[in-house]
Amino acid sequence: MTAMPLAREGPVASGTLPIAEPQHVEAISRSHERCEALGLSRRDRPEHARVARAELAAARERNLRLHLHAAPLMEILLEQIMATQSMVVLTDAQGTVLHSVGHDDFLQRASRVALAPGANWSEASKGTNAIGTALVNEAPTVVHAGEHFIHANGFLTCSAAPILDPRGNLLGVLDVSGEHHSYHLHTLGLVKMSARMIENHWLSDDFRNGLRLHFHGRPEFIGTLMEGIVAVDHDGRLQGANRSALEQLHCSGAALRMQSTLSLFGVAVGAIVDHFRSPIAPPMVLNLPDGRTLHMRAAFSWPAWQALGAPQAQAQAPLDIAPPVAAAGSLYAAAVGLRAPAQGNSGISGLHYLRTGDAQMEAVVAKVRRVLDRDISILVLGETGTGKELLARAIHHDSARSRQPFVAVNCASIPENLIESELFGYEDGAFTGARRKGAPGKIVQAHGGTLFLDEIGDMPLALQARLLRVLQERQVTPLGSTRSLPVDVAVVSATHRDLSAMIAAGTFRQDLYYRLNGLVVKLPALRERSDLMVIVQKILRAETEGRPLALHEEVAALLQAYRWPGNIRQLANVLRTAAVMAGGERTITREHLSDDFLEDAQRALPETAASSRGTLEDLQLATIRRALEEAGGNISVAAKKLGISRNTIYRRLRWGDGEPS
Structure with missing residues (x-):
C-alpha cells in the first residue's frame, strides 16, 4: 500500500488531521492509490476547464430540486462556521459544482484551483479531495491540507457529506472548503447535520401526501435532527427512510423496504392512523423485535390519505394531523428555549411564549393581538437573529387559520433564478428538469393559512410586481400555465433592511410596500x-432537557456586558456550546466558553475591564455602569435589567470608587 504523503512544510499544514483515526488514514491511502492508478500526478497543475455555460445551466436544471432544498441551508451553514476564509459548495452526483457561497476574497482564491460552479471535483478530475472521495465512498469525508493528492490543493481543508434520497440513491455532495489553517474539528459535524436536513426535507417532499412516522428512543428527540423518519404506504409497507431511522433500526434501506409497520413495529397501519387522528394524541410506544422501545408520532394529511385509498378509521370527523415542527421553522424557537407553536391551535397562546418581561416585546405582542384575524398584513422589522419567524409562527398559531398551513419563504436564501418557480409554482414541462406533474409553489401551499415572506427586502425587483398582483387579485398563475388558481393567505413579511431607503433608491416597489405594511412592528435587538x-x-433549560445548569458570576457578567451583534441566534450558539462543554458539571464557567466568543467579549468590554483581562469584579462593575448609562441613571431600571437588587448596585459602585464593599 502506498504510504500517505505528509505535508510539505509548516506545523499547521500537516498532512494528517490533528486526531487521525485509523479508518481515516486508510481511506486517504486508498484514495491516493486510486489516483495513481488513474495516472494522476501530485504535481499536476490545477485544471481550470469548466463545463460550458449551457451545460452548467442544464446541470442546474437537472438538479433544480436539490438546489432548492440545499440553498437556504448553505446560507445557514456559512453563518454557522463564521469563518471568512471558507466557502460552502454543492455538487451533483458526478462532482460538478452547482452552487457555492462564501466570502468574496476566498471565493476568488478558490477559483484559482477551479473550486467554482461548473468545475468537476471527482477524484478522476481533482485527485483525493473531500467531494470526490465522499462520492466514491458515499460517506462523510475530511481531506486536510497535504492529504490532497494534488499539491496545488494543499492549502485547503475540505469537509464533505453525501446527500442521499429516501431510497439511498446519491443526489450530490455538500462541502465546506477553507484555508487549512482555519480548520475546526466541528466543521464536518455541521456539514453532516446540514446534509441530513436536506435529506429530511427531500423525504417529506417525496411523501408529503403519505404517512410519515417520526420516532426515537427518547420522546424529547422527536422533531429534532436525531429523529428517525420512515414513509409508509396505505398498505403499511415502508417505502423510504432517513439515515437516523436506518441507524436506529440497525438495517439497510433495502432491508427496511421489505418490512411493514406490522412486521417491524408490531402495529398495523390502521391502528397508527386511528391513534393520531386526534391532534393531542400522545406518542405511541413501539416495541422492536430485539426488545428495544421507541416513541413515535405520525404526520399525515387526512384528505390526502383518504385519496390514496387508505383504510378508513373509526373515529369522528377527520382532522388534519400536523407534522412535528421542521428544523428550519424551529431554529429560533430552540434558540430561546421554547418550542415553536405547532399547527393546530391547542388553546395556548403562541404570542404568550414571546412574553419574557421585556417592555418592548410586550408592546409588540399587544399591537399584534389587536389586528389578529382582521385581514391586515403585518410587516416585522428587526436585525438578523431577533426572532422574526417565531413571531410570524406565533401570529399564525393564535389566528383562526391555525389549523391550515404555515409556509415560510426566505427571499434572500433562494437563488434569483429559482425564486419565481419556488413562489408561484410551475406546470409539467415548464423547464428542463421540472418535476413530473409540476409543483404547486409556496403561495398555493399556504392556501387557507399564513404565508411568511422573510427578508422581503431581498426579493428581486422584477418579481415584486408579480407578487403584488397575486396579493391584490388573490390568485396565482404557475409558470408554464394559463390557468389561475385562487389563493387565500394571510401575509406576514419581515426584513432587516430599510425599505423606505430602498424605495427612494428604486430597488423596492412603493406599492408593494404599502400592501405589506398594514401593521409595522419592530423587534428589539437583544442588546x-x-x-x-x-x-x-x-x-x-432547553439544551439540558431541564437539568439544572447555573452560570458562574463571571460568565453572567460577560453575557450581560456583551453587545450581541448576532442577537438571540448568537446567544443560543454560545450557550449551546457551553452546555455541551460543561458535560455533567452543574455550573458553566469561563473555561466552557469558546475562545472566539471570549476574545470578542473581551474586546467589547470597556478599557477598565479589558486592561486586567476581565477580572470578575471589573466585569461586574463595567456591566453595572453600562446598564445604568442605558437606563439614564435609574438604578431601579438597571437592577431589573441585570436581575440583581438595588443594594447590590450601590455596593458594587462604592467598591468601584475605592470604598470597601
Whole structure:
C-alpha cells in the first residue's frame, strides 16, 4: 500500500488531521492509490476547464430540486462556521459544482484551483479531495491540507457529506472548503447535520401526501435532527427512510423496504392512523423485535390519505394531523428555549411564549393581538437573529387559520433564478428538469393559512410586481400555465433592511410596500432588551432537557456586558456550546466558553475591564455602569435589567470608587 504523503512544510499544514483515526488514514491511502492508478500526478497543475455555460445551466436544471432544498441551508451553514476564509459548495452526483457561497476574497482564491460552479471535483478530475472521495465512498469525508493528492490543493481543508434520497440513491455532495489553517474539528459535524436536513426535507417532499412516522428512543428527540423518519404506504409497507431511522433500526434501506409497520413495529397501519387522528394524541410506544422501545408520532394529511385509498378509521370527523415542527421553522424557537407553536391551535397562546418581561416585546405582542384575524398584513422589522419567524409562527398559531398551513419563504436564501418557480409554482414541462406533474409553489401551499415572506427586502425587483398582483387579485398563475388558481393567505413579511431607503433608491416597489405594511412592528435587538437572563435560562433549560445548569458570576457578567451583534441566534450558539462543554458539571464557567466568543467579549468590554483581562469584579462593575448609562441613571431600571437588587448596585459602585464593599 502506498504510504500517505505528509505535508510539505509548516506545523499547521500537516498532512494528517490533528486526531487521525485509523479508518481515516486508510481511506486517504486508498484514495491516493486510486489516483495513481488513474495516472494522476501530485504535481499536476490545477485544471481550470469548466463545463460550458449551457451545460452548467442544464446541470442546474437537472438538479433544480436539490438546489432548492440545499440553498437556504448553505446560507445557514456559512453563518454557522463564521469563518471568512471558507466557502460552502454543492455538487451533483458526478462532482460538478452547482452552487457555492462564501466570502468574496476566498471565493476568488478558490477559483484559482477551479473550486467554482461548473468545475468537476471527482477524484478522476481533482485527485483525493473531500467531494470526490465522499462520492466514491458515499460517506462523510475530511481531506486536510497535504492529504490532497494534488499539491496545488494543499492549502485547503475540505469537509464533505453525501446527500442521499429516501431510497439511498446519491443526489450530490455538500462541502465546506477553507484555508487549512482555519480548520475546526466541528466543521464536518455541521456539514453532516446540514446534509441530513436536506435529506429530511427531500423525504417529506417525496411523501408529503403519505404517512410519515417520526420516532426515537427518547420522546424529547422527536422533531429534532436525531429523529428517525420512515414513509409508509396505505398498505403499511415502508417505502423510504432517513439515515437516523436506518441507524436506529440497525438495517439497510433495502432491508427496511421489505418490512411493514406490522412486521417491524408490531402495529398495523390502521391502528397508527386511528391513534393520531386526534391532534393531542400522545406518542405511541413501539416495541422492536430485539426488545428495544421507541416513541413515535405520525404526520399525515387526512384528505390526502383518504385519496390514496387508505383504510378508513373509526373515529369522528377527520382532522388534519400536523407534522412535528421542521428544523428550519424551529431554529429560533430552540434558540430561546421554547418550542415553536405547532399547527393546530391547542388553546395556548403562541404570542404568550414571546412574553419574557421585556417592555418592548410586550408592546409588540399587544399591537399584534389587536389586528389578529382582521385581514391586515403585518410587516416585522428587526436585525438578523431577533426572532422574526417565531413571531410570524406565533401570529399564525393564535389566528383562526391555525389549523391550515404555515409556509415560510426566505427571499434572500433562494437563488434569483429559482425564486419565481419556488413562489408561484410551475406546470409539467415548464423547464428542463421540472418535476413530473409540476409543483404547486409556496403561495398555493399556504392556501387557507399564513404565508411568511422573510427578508422581503431581498426579493428581486422584477418579481415584486408579480407578487403584488397575486396579493391584490388573490390568485396565482404557475409558470408554464394559463390557468389561475385562487389563493387565500394571510401575509406576514419581515426584513432587516430599510425599505423606505430602498424605495427612494428604486430597488423596492412603493406599492408593494404599502400592501405589506398594514401593521409595522419592530423587534428589539437583544442588546436593547431587559430580559437577557430570562432568555439565557430558557435556552439552558432547553439544551439540558431541564437539568439544572447555573452560570458562574463571571460568565453572567460577560453575557450581560456583551453587545450581541448576532442577537438571540448568537446567544443560543454560545450557550449551546457551553452546555455541551460543561458535560455533567452543574455550573458553566469561563473555561466552557469558546475562545472566539471570549476574545470578542473581551474586546467589547470597556478599557477598565479589558486592561486586567476581565477580572470578575471589573466585569461586574463595567456591566453595572453600562446598564445604568442605558437606563439614564435609574438604578431601579438597571437592577431589573441585570436581575440583581438595588443594594447590590450601590455596593458594587462604592467598591468601584475605592470604598470597601
